[in-house]
Amino acid sequence: MALFGGKTAGFREAKGDLRIVEVTKSFGDFTAVDDLSLVVPRGSFFALLGPSGCGKTTTLRMVAGLEEATHGRIFIGDTDLTGSRPYERPVNTVFQSYALFPHLTVRDNVAFGPKRRGLANATTLADEALDLVQLPHLADRKPAQLSGGQQQRVAVARALVNRPEVLLLDEPLGALDLKLRRQMQVELKRIQTEVGLTFIHVTHDQEEAMTMADTVAVMNHGRIEQMGAPEALYDLPLTAFVANFVGQSNLGMGRIIDSDGDHYVADVQGTRVSIPKARCQVSSGDVLFGVRPEKVKIAVSRAEAGRNDIPATVVDVSFTGVATQYLVRVPSGATWSVYEQNLDIDPIDLHPGDEAWLSWKPGHAFGVPVDESAIKVATDAPTTTPTVAVGPVTASSQGPMAGADPR
Amino acid sequence: MSALAHVAGGAGGGTDQAPTERGRSWLPYLLLLPGFLWLAIFFVFPMIQLFTVSLQSQFPGYPGYYYRDVNFHNYLDAFTQFAPHFGRSLLFAGLATFFAFCLAYPLAYAMAFKAGRWRNVMMILVIAPFFTSFILRTIAWRQILADEGPVASTLNALHLLPGGRITETWVAVVAGLTYNFLPFMVLPIYASLERADARVIEAGGDLYANGFTTFRTVTLPMSMPGVLAGTLLTFIPAAGDYVNADLLGSDRSTKMVGNVIESQFFKVPGGFPVAASLSFTLMALILVLVFVYIRRFGTEELL
Numbered sequence: 147m148a149l150f151g152g153k154t155a156g157f158r159e160a161k162g163d164l165r166i167v168e169v170t171k172s173f174g175d176f177t178a179v180d181d182l183s184l185v186v187p188r189g190s191f192f193a194l195l196g197p198s199g200c201g202k203t204t205t206l207r208m209v210a211g212l213e214e215a216t217h218g219r220i221f222i223g224d225t226d227l228t229g230s231r232p233y234e235r236p237v238n239t240v241f242q243s244y245a246l247f248p249h250l251t252v253r254d255n256v257a258f259g260p261k262r263r264g265l266a267n268a269t270t271l272a273d274e275a276l277d278l279v280q281l282p283h284l285a286d287r288k289p290a291q292l293s294g295g296q297q298q299r300v301a302v303a304r305a306l307v308n309r310p311e312v313l314l315l316d317e318p319l320g321a322l323d324l325k326l327r328r329q330m331q332v333e334l335k336r337i338q339t340e341v342g343l344t345f346i347h348v349t350h351d352q353e354e355a356m357t358m359a360d361t362v363a364v365m366n367h368g369r370i371e372q373m374g375a376p377e378a379l380y381d382l383p384l385t386a387f388v389a390n391f392v393g394q395s396n397l398g399m400g401r402i403i404d405s406d407g408d409h410y411v412a413d414v415q416g417t418r419v420s421i422p423k424a425r426c427q428v429s430s431g432d433v434l435f436g437v438r439p440e441k442v443k444i445a446v447s448r449a450e451a452g453r454n455d456i457p458a459t460v461v462d463v464s465f466t467g468v469a470t471q472y473l474v475r476v477p478s479g480a481t482w483s484v485y486e487q488n489l490d491i492d493p494i495d496l497h498p499g500d501e502a503w504l505s506w507k508p509g510h511a512f513g514v515p516v517d518e519s520a521i522k523v524a525t526d527a528p529t530t531t532p533t534v535a536v537g538p539v540t541a542s543s544q545g546p547m548a549g550a551d552p553r
Numbered sequence: 554m555s556a557l558a559h560v561a562g563g564a565g566g567g568t569d570q571a572p573t574e575r576g577r578s579w580l581p582y583l584l585l586l587p588g589f590l591w592l593a594i595f596f597v598f599p600m601i602q603l604f605t606v607s608l609q610s611q612f613p614g615y616p617g618y619y620y621r622d623v624n625f626h627n628y629l630d631a632f633t634q635f636a637p638h639f640g641r642s643l644l645f646a647g648l649a650t651f652f653a654f655c656l657a658y659p660l661a662y663a664m665a666f667k668a669g670r671w672r673n674v675m676m677i678l679v680i681a682p683f684f685t686s687f688i689l690r691t692i693a694w695r696q697i698l699a700d701e702g703p704v705a706s707t708l709n710a711l712h713l714l715p716g717g718r719i720t721e722t723w724v725a726v727v728a729g730l731t732y733n734f735l736p737f738m739v740l741p742i743y744a745s746l747e748r749a750d751a752r753v754i755e756a757g758g759d760l761y762a763n764g765f766t767t768f769r770t771v772t773l774p775m776s777m778p779g780v781l782a783g784t785l786l787t788f789i790p791a792a793g794d795y796v797n798a799d800l801l802g803s804d805r806s807t808k809m810v811g812n813v814i815e816s817q818f819f820k821v822p823g824g825f826p827v828a829a830s831l832s833f834t835l836m837a838l839i840l841v842l843v844f845v846y847i848r849r850f851g852t853e854e855l856l
Contacts (some may be wrong), residue, residue: 159759214756232758239759245752251775258770262761304760 155262158234162223163188164312164344169218171204172369177203180368182218186312186346186361190354191338193347193359197391201368202348203242206314208400209346210239226459233262238305239314242321244297246289252276252300259308275307276300278337295326302334306341315347319354331357352392356380364388384427386434388465395436397483399516402430409508415478419454419511423547426513433513440485441510444472446492448503455505458482461498474502607829616823627830633812635831639838642809645723646791649730650738653787654780656731657738661779662772664739665746673696679739691729692799698725698801721803729797737786745779746772758838781851785843792839 164186171179179201186192194202207213219228227235238259244259247255251271260268276282279299289297298318304315315334319327335358338345349355355436356376357360363373364387372379372388383389389397400414409420414435421435449455458474461481470493472484484504486494496502610622664675682690687778698704698719706716721723749772757767773780795811802808814831817824 210759212759231763232755233761233763237759239756241752241756243750243752245750245756247756247775249777258757258762259760262766304756348766390706513792 156228158225158227158236158428160222160225160227160236160311161188162221162311165221166205166209167219167529169205169208169215169220171208171214172216176543177368179208182368182370184363184370184373186344187313188344189342190360191335191345191358193355194360194364195352195392196365197350200365202350202365203316203501206239206316206346206348209312210237211235212239212313237309237314238310239316239343240298240301240318242317244289244301244318246297246300246304248289249477250288250407251285252281252287252289252292253501255289255300256304256307256375258304261308261328263308271307272303275303278306278340279303279333286313294321295330295424296356298322298330299333300518302337306337306343309341309443310343312344312346315345318347319349319351327354329375349483351490356392362392366391368537380438380514381438382425383514386514389434389436389490389512389514392432394439396442398435398476398478398480400435402428402434402513403434406538410513413514415476417454417456417477420508421511421513422509425509425511428515432516432517435511435513437511439471439483440469440487442482442484442504442506444474444486444496445503445505446494446496446500452507454507454508454511455503458502458504460498460500460502462498464494472496472502474504476504603829603832606825607699607833609824609826611823612613619823619826622748627826628834631830633829634827634832635810638808638810638813639835641723641807642811642835643793643838644720644843645727645730645807645809646788646794648727649734649791650784651736651786652727652731653735654784657735657742658780659781661739661743661746661776664743666751673818679736682736687733688796688800691733691796694725694729695720695800696733698728703766720801721807723802723807725801725806726798726809727803730794731796733794734787734791737790738783741786742776742779743784745776749775777850781847789839789843793835 164184164242165469166182166212167187169182170177179395181200182205184205194205196214204213207214211227211230211234215228219226221227222236250258253269253276256275257272260271265271273282273285275351279302280302281296281299284292284296284389286302289300292300298321301318302315318334319330324329331354332345334345337430347355347358352496356379359376361373362376362379364371364379366387372384381390381453382442383392383395386397398414398417400412402410402417403413403418404411405423406420408423410420410423410426412421412433412435414473414498419435421433423429426433443449443453445459449539456476458476460472461475462473464471465488468488470486472486474482476482482504575829605621606619607627608625609619609627610624612618612620625716637850648827660675660679664672664679666674696702700706700718703720705714708719709717716722719728753775754767756774758772764769793811795815798807798809799815800810810831814828814835817828817831821827
């Protein structure tokens with residue numbers, strides 16, 4: 147921060163979509179963000195999802211102007227913001243640690259932005275913003291007198307009060323406990339709908355990203371692996387990393403050996419499986435086969451025709467009320483997981499040690515390019531199923547929600 | 554088995570609990586005792602002693618001999634006679650505090666935010682003077698500022714020194730005070746800046762404040778606890794200092810209260826009661842000023 151900046155804040159009005167064009171950010175030898183291009187439509191709730199160190203926070207800080215891009219340009223609408231100072235940008239940030247001014251009251255914290263922009267009604271605007279986050283009764287307190295959740299709301303109000311063209315949220319819920327986090331997810335979504343601003347939410351929690359955002363971009367090693375609606379990302383991962391990072395996947399290393407109409411036939415550790423061509427990212431050679439745990443049915447006897455199946459041994463059964471999670475060992479020695487909703491009147495009579503059959507509709511299968519490092523990254527995280535084998539593997543999502551029911 | 558557990562539990566409870574309870578009630582007092590004793594012997598007792606001295610009267614006709622009395626006239630005499638010295642002490646201390654602040658803040662700011670890997674080196678440089686005696690360093694300043702010394706001769710050559718010399722003037726005394734108490738200003742300010750969350754300062758920029766406005770509205774207020782501590786740590790000892798005025802100033806125009814107390818105690822026959830009452834008056838003045846200052850600039854969170 148320069149001790150003596152320019153006298154007048156050269157505030158830039160800009161309206162429109164946020165466009166990040168071929169942006170690279172290097173810190174010495176380390177490339178945090180690698181040739182990233184991205185368009186965030188105006189008024190959308192956009193999530194940048196990825197493990198720590200993937201470049202998502204750096205991307206956010208470049209949009210805010212707190213970091214300077216090494217290459218590339220950042221636009222809002224047609225206004226080029228590259229190289230402008232943070233205080234010149236119509237962008238505000240909700241910091242991970244909230245970064246409230248400790249010497250100011252809650253009201254003065256929120257009024258800080260409007261006051262700097264010389265608005266006469268700064269205090270009125272601040273009170274309105276505090277109404278929006280439902281904290282008007284705490285306006286005269288100092289930040290130190292608030293709970294974590296309340297500080298978080300103040301941080302949101304302090305950014306929102308400026309009606310920025312883009313609001314940046316840097317893991318804003320990371321420090322909150324689970325219940326409060328769920329509550330704030332709903333709250334933030336409500337506020338976004340109410341004010342209609344562009345929200346960019348950075349998080350490593352895939353569940354949080356999927357619950358809140360219209361569009362999720364999954365980042366890894368400074369690049370976007372896949373971008374799309376949460377449903378699309380979950381239903382059809384395009385890379386091994388996304389298959390592992392967004393939700394859980396039962397994976398198996400195999401080879402494409404045949405083509406049958408609109409399906410490829412692959413050999414996965416001696417089991418023949420079908421993958422729809424539209425859902426397979428490779429057309430020949432090695433493939434990483436995957437199917438989501440809730441798409442797999444478990445049964446005592448072999449299923450009817452029209453489904454792919456493999457035999458398995460039950461390792462663990464956990465009853466969660468709405469569903470039952472089975473951990474099973476497949477012939478290759480890896481562990482798969484299976485979610486069964488408890489819909490039947492007679493529960494499935496399976497116990498650890500029992501032999502069972504797993505089956506799934508071929509339409510639910512997907513195939514992604516083999517990427518050992520991505521499988522490893524995702525499976526190194528603490529999971530309920532730590533087994534990784536050359537054959538079919540199960541990998542679960544990272545983050546604090548690891549192991550939770552993805553539905 | 555259960556009997557054994559019972560016996561063991563009972564014995565454990567019996568031997569464990571009693572000592573901890575006794576320890577709990579005695580330990581704080583025991584820990585405070587050395588400090589209390591120290592303060593009682595070396596602070597409270599001499600203060601009472603000094604106070605009784607300040608009220609003594611002289612035996613008429615026997616300079617240097619006193620009798621126990623309750624003579625508040627000493628205070629009136631001391632204050633009226635040495636009012637200019639009191640004024641000078643407070644003024645010089647105030648100036649030194651101001652200049653030390655002006656020098657220390659940028660230095661502390663640079664150390665906290667800009668120094669990078671040089672931070673520790675700078676910290677050592679700030680503390681290093683303490684390895685040499687205070688008196689020696691002040692004598693060194695006398696040589697630096699001396700009439701034939703580099704500073705005075707350069708300024709004289711440029712005709713920028715109206716009186717022709719620096720030593721024996723208030724400039725030298727204030728410069729000496731500023732120099733000697735600078736670390737006491739730098740360290741608390743540095744500590745408060747260093748503790749400040751960089752994100753909070755970034756938030757200022759994010760919320761439309763340019764560099765200077767962020768400094769004025771965020772960084773400076775956040776470092777106020779350090780500024781308050783630094784100014785007090787500089788002003789209070791500077792107001793009572795006599796070494797700088799003695800070594801760098803003149804006998805006539807730059808004497809501070811400290812010098813008067815020193816000479817009344819050690820050089821003027823019969824000066825004890827006056828010196829003692831001067832000491833108490835100075836203490837009272839500083840207490841009042843500090844109290845007003847803290848009420849004005851300090852809030853409960855800042856202290």
